[in-house]
Amino acid sequence: MAVIRWILGTLILTLNWLFTPRGVKRSADAQIAMDEQTAKLALYHYRACPFCVKVRRAMKRQSLNIATRDVKRSEAAKEQLLSGGGNLKVPCLRIENEQGGVEWMYESADIINYLNSRFAAEQPAAVTASS
Template identity: 35%
Template sequence: MKLTRHLKGKALDLVDRLVPVRPQPCSAQQRDLLERESRRMHLYYCRSCASSIAIKRHCEKLGLRVVEKDVVRVNAYRNELLNGGGEPRVPCLRVDDDQGPRWLYSPEAIRNYLNKRF
């Protein structure tokens, strides 16, 4: 099971690198909003995790340029994820808003938040 998940992640990573995502068309005003909101979001991900790649591509499709943090390559990002969110799981979306940082771990929760927000 773990090998299958790993191979699926590697295959999706290859597809992600070769096939670009086309963002949805939007107005200049919407683009400015997306730019402003993108700076408040940090996506903790792993290049070999299929869910992480799917969330990353979903953000690109919406036109968001979230700050991407690969927890496998940079140990400081993993420590940030562990100290801030409490769990070393990916994908994780940290949203900084007026109430403080919010950590979303489930791919479904992340997708639902992004779809409702944008």
């Protein structure tokens, strides 16, 4: 079982590497502004989990520099996820709001929808600004 999981994980990571999406290009200022917003986010993930790969690809497409915390490799990250989110399940997006409140969002589809609705609208202006 562990061998099958390893083979599948390697396959997922290889395909992800071969078909890495291109990130949107922004002007330096627009990217800095974006980075300020995404500094309040962190993705708890496993490297080879297909749901996590899906979320990381969505981040890459939008050039969102969101910190990632590998729950399998870091005991601290695992503790944070368990005590904050309540479940040892990935992917999970930690969202800190302007008031310092924290939300833990599970489900890859919900995370991608959140990222798209919050950040995708900023793409056209940013692309125009850099071209």
